[in-house]
Amino acid sequence: MTSYFTPVPLGKSLPQDNPHAVSVSLPTMADVIGYEENDPAVVDRMESGYPRFFMNKLVGVLCEATRKIHRIPDSVELLPLMSHQSLSIVERKFASAIKCVEEEGCVFLLVEKGSDNLQEIKDFIRHTGILLSSRKAEDILFSKGIIPVKFDESLADEKEASVSVKTLLSEAYGAGLVENIFLANSGMNAVYAVFEAINRFQSNTPRQSVIQAGWLYLDTLEIIRKYSNDSILVNSVADPAALEARIISEHDTIGAVFTEVPNNPLLECVDLPRLYQLCQVYEIPLIVDATIGTAFNLDVLPYCDIAVESLTKFACGKGDVLMGAVILNPQSKLAGKLHCHISQNLVEPYARDIQRLAVNMEGYAARVQTVSGNTKRILEYLEQSPAVSRVHSVLHPGSCANFQKIRKNPDALPGLISVVFDKGLKYYYDRLRFAKGPTLGTEFTLAMPYVYLAHYDMVKTPAGRAALERKGLHPELLRISIGTEPADEIIRALKEAGI
Numbered sequence: 001m002t003s004y005f006t007p008v009p010l011g012k013s014l015p016q017d018n019p020h021a022v023s024v025s026l027p028t029m030a031d032v033i034g035y036e037e038n039d040p041a042v043v044d045r046m047e048s049g050y051p052r053f054f055m056n057k058l059v060g061v062l063c064e065a066t067r068k069i070h071r072i073p074d075s076v077e078l079l080p081l082m083s084h085q086s087l088s089i090v091e092r093k094f095a096s097a098i099k100c101v102e103e104e105g106c107v108f109l110l111v112e113k114g115s116d117n118l119q120e121i122k123d124f125i126r127h128t129g130i131l132l133s134s135r136k137a138e139d140i141l142f143s144k145g146i147i148p149v150k151f152d153e154s155l156a157d158e159k160e161a162s163v164s165v166k167t168l169l170s171e172a173y174g175a176g177l178v179e180n181i182f183l184a185n186s187g188m189n190a191v192y193a194v195f196e197a198i199n200r201f202q203s204n205t206p207r208q209s210v211i212q213a214g215w216l217y218l219d220t221l222e223i224i225r226k227y228s229n230d231s232i233l234v235n236s237v238a239d240p241a242a243l244e245a246r247i248i249s250e251h252d253t254i255g256a257v258f259t260e261v262p263n264n265p266l267l268e269c270v271d272l273p274r275l276y277q278l279c280q281v282y283e284i285p286l287i288v289d290a291t292i293g294t295a296f297n298l299d300v301l302p303y304c305d306i307a308v309e310s311l312t313k314f315a316c317g318k319g320d321v322l323m324g325a326v327i328l329n330p331q332s333k334l335a336g337k338l339h340c341h342i343s344q345n346l347v348e349p350y351a352r353d354i355q356r357l358a359v360n361m362e363g364y365a366a367r368v369q370t371v372s373g374n375t376k377r378i379l380e381y382l383e384q385s386p387a388v389s390r391v392h393s394v395l396h397p398g399s400c401a402n403f404q405k406i407r408k409n410p411d412a413l414p415g416l417i418s419v420v421f422d423k424g425l426k427y428y429y430d431r432l433r434f435a436k437g438p439t440l441g442t443e444f445t446l447a448m449p450y451v452y453l454a455h456y457d458m459v460k461t462p463a464g465r466a467a468l469e470r471k472g473l474h475p476e477l478l479r480i481s482i483g484t485e486p487a488d489e490i491i492r493a494l495k496e497a498g499i
Helices: 029-036 057-069 084-094 118-128 134-143 158-173 187-201 218-227 240-253 272-281 333-345 351-384 400-406 425-429 450-454 462-470 487-496
Strands: 076-081 100-103 106-112 181-184 209-213 230-234 254-260 286-289 306-310 324-328 388-392 416-421 446-448 478-481
Touching: 029 425, 029 450, 057 076, 057 100, 057 106, 057 134, 076 084, 076 118, 084 106, 084 118, 106 118, 106 134, 118 187, 118 218, 134 351, 158 181, 158 324, 158 351, 181 187, 187 218, 187 254, 187 286, 187 306, 187 324, 187 333, 209 218, 209 240, 218 254, 230 240, 240 254, 240 272, 254 272, 272 286, 272 400, 324 333, 351 388, 351 416, 351 487, 416 425, 425 478
Parallel strands: 209 230, 209 254, 254 286, 286 306
Antiparallel strands: 076 106, 100 106, 181 324, 306 324, 388 416, 416 478, 446 478
């Protein structure tokens, strides 16, 4: 594994020298702010970025080639989609046909740059993760002679890759048949497919509201808020009283409950067995995002109807595949009823992406075990550091008991820690000798100024910062995704930064 304890220049892909990387180096807070402000001095140097927020370079080249082939004027924006299934999802949501062109199975929406709904369509594609795969773009560019070679990487056999990935997930979650596993174009596509399945299932009932149990990942929040008739955020999951009271008093109008175990970035853990028992009483679907906890650390599926996972994170480990999964609880009657609706908004991943993921997932269980051991060591160190004023982890007293209920073994620890320092984030962030950029779950330790990248508009104003604080999100919070390097090396880098 490449060492990432040496400074990675601004804009370099993470992992380095990989055209399919899903992260990018933002080594200073000035770079982070420049990225958020769309400063050309920062953005123009970026080789990669998280694909739903930054167009992959190979996809960009294919867009320009498509523009020339079809003689599309500069006044028209090209929005690349994975497939005709992606197109049907967009047209269904906007209840109209959208002009497009096709290149070898890829669909490019054509929207005038001054159009009133351009931003809304772009946001929808981003939220739902139905965008074009970089590997599919690369294969098309190679077949047309636009690029001379394809990136050299290990791939599993195409005929076996999908079954291999599904079998591993089924065994880890205890999902039984591989038919209970759906692969999706991204983690957010998995979330959206389940969300829309619930909407269809509840369409002729009074159950039109969705409860968000605890703070959820940004785009999960956006999907629920934008595409449900009503959403209810129950902010803290450490005390179940407010959540349970809401469900009991409003069960006739609740269509589903969404939660993360643990959540991102505060690492709070809901009392999942207790919550599921209550949801079963009122026949309310409970959906759990298990991305951070993983099925190797936590026993999630017995206590929900459906689990979703971003396979881009710990499952991949390399940070070079965008993909998600939907996992159905074989014992859940509600999951069985939702099953037939899920595929309508699910975009199948590209074959080469599945082949790459299958190779990466061969080390999934061992990687999680190593990360768990490292996380224990790093937590012990951070909790004793005078530079740290607050540590968020699954062992926080407020919800540790909840975590223990679903922990698979005494050594299991999700590899994510969030910290607040005694000084402003810039002081330590700029000195820290970690890889620094978006995403999590990479085999190399990765630091991310989460609130700046996820809620920058709020960070910029005193009122926004105050609102974040009320929700328990300190604006200067640093999220650290623990890697598989020796724990002593990770601690040494923290010490050198003054932490």
